[in-house]
Amino acid sequence: MTPSDASGGASTGASAGRWSSLDRPPLNAVALQRALVVPGGLWTSVEVVDSTGSTNSDLAARAAELPEGAVLVAEQQTAGRGRLDRSWVAPARSGMFFSVLLKPGPDVPQERWGWLTLLAGVATATGLSRAAGVDTALKWPNDLLVTVDGDERKTGGILAERVGDGVVVGIGINxxxxxxxxxxxxxxSLMLAKATVTDRDPLLRSVLRSLEQWYERWRAAGGDPAASGLQETYAAGCATLGRHVRAELPGGRILTGTAEAVDTDGRLVVRTADEAHEAVGAGDVIHLRSIH
Known part of the structure; x- marks a missing residue:
């Protein structure tokens, strides 16, 4: 998998032929549905498929006919996508590859929907820390980082795409x-980061419950990142802030400087060598070194 930046038959765990690795058992779709789809909750359905090209593409194609809260999980993705059209391919059942359909509605101005990528990052990091016992940091805007043998490594990514009256958020985690x-x-990967739990079932439940909590909190605040606590929490867990970075911007322009803040629009504010401040809304950000 390249975590730069998830149909077949449902996976219930009943098919012995799918147990190609005892260390990577299939997900139990029935148990996940029972645990996550509850009265008054956000999640309205949980579907698990053996293999697909991209859960984001599949869910986006069906978004108009599905209610908010639909969850699509794939045991394997063959054409998973990340930001900047990067691919995401991994062995079957080696990670969590899933997408969710969110419809913030008129209570949240569309200009604030861009925060959903950062919200998903906060929720995923929180859910993994709780269930896997591993520290997870965020790299702006959508990467999940863990520490492996003292080195910062990407273990997951997020891709949000607008579809009609909603947003499909895809999450992939090694x-x-x-x-x-x-x-x-x-x-x-979580295993290489010495996570105490790598069983995908409790990890997926924890991430989806955390995502529900943060989403409802953000929506109740009208999508306001400050009032919901999202902006502060993201900044606290963002490994990019305080780093010297190189931002490769659309059009080929390169910006270097110190990442100082995430503004109210979710953009990364970079202070350049001439003390100017520039807000980066899109691009590839590379960590160069820490500022001491």
Whole structure:
């Protein structure tokens, strides 16, 4: 998997033929549905498929006919996508690859919907810290970082796409990838970060429950990142802030400087060498070093 930045039959765990690795059992769709789809809750359905190209593409294609809170999980993605059209491919059942459909409605101005990527990052990091016992940091805007042998590694990513009256948020997380399975040295996994839990079932439940809590809090505040506590929490967990960074911007422009803040629009504020401040809304940000 390259965490730069998830149909077949439902996976219930009943098919012995799918147990190609005892360390990577299939998800139990029935148990997940029972645990997550509850009266008054956000999640309205949980579907698990054996394999698909991209859960984001699949859910986006069906968004108009589905209610808010639909969840689509794939045991394997063959054409997973991240930001900047990067691919996301991993061995079957080695991680969590899923997408959710959110429809903030008229109570949240559309100009604030861009915060959903950052919200999903906060929720995922919180859920993984609780269930996996591993510290997870955020790299602006959508990467999840863990520490492996003292090195900062990407273990997951998020991709949000607007569809009609809603947003499809895709999340991919490396759970049990080994060093031999990593596509690049900068990739990581929860197992390599010595997580206490790598069972995908409790991890997926924890992330989705955390996502529900943060989403409802944000929506109740009209999408206001400050009033909901989202902006402050994101900044506290963002490993990009305080770092010297290089931002590769659309059009080929390069910006270097110190990442100082995340503004109310979710943009990264970079202080350049001439003490100017520029807000970056899109681009690829590379951590160069910490500022001491």
């Amino acid at each position: 759970a049990t990838l080994t060093e031999d399975e990593l596509p690049v040295p900068t990739a990581g």
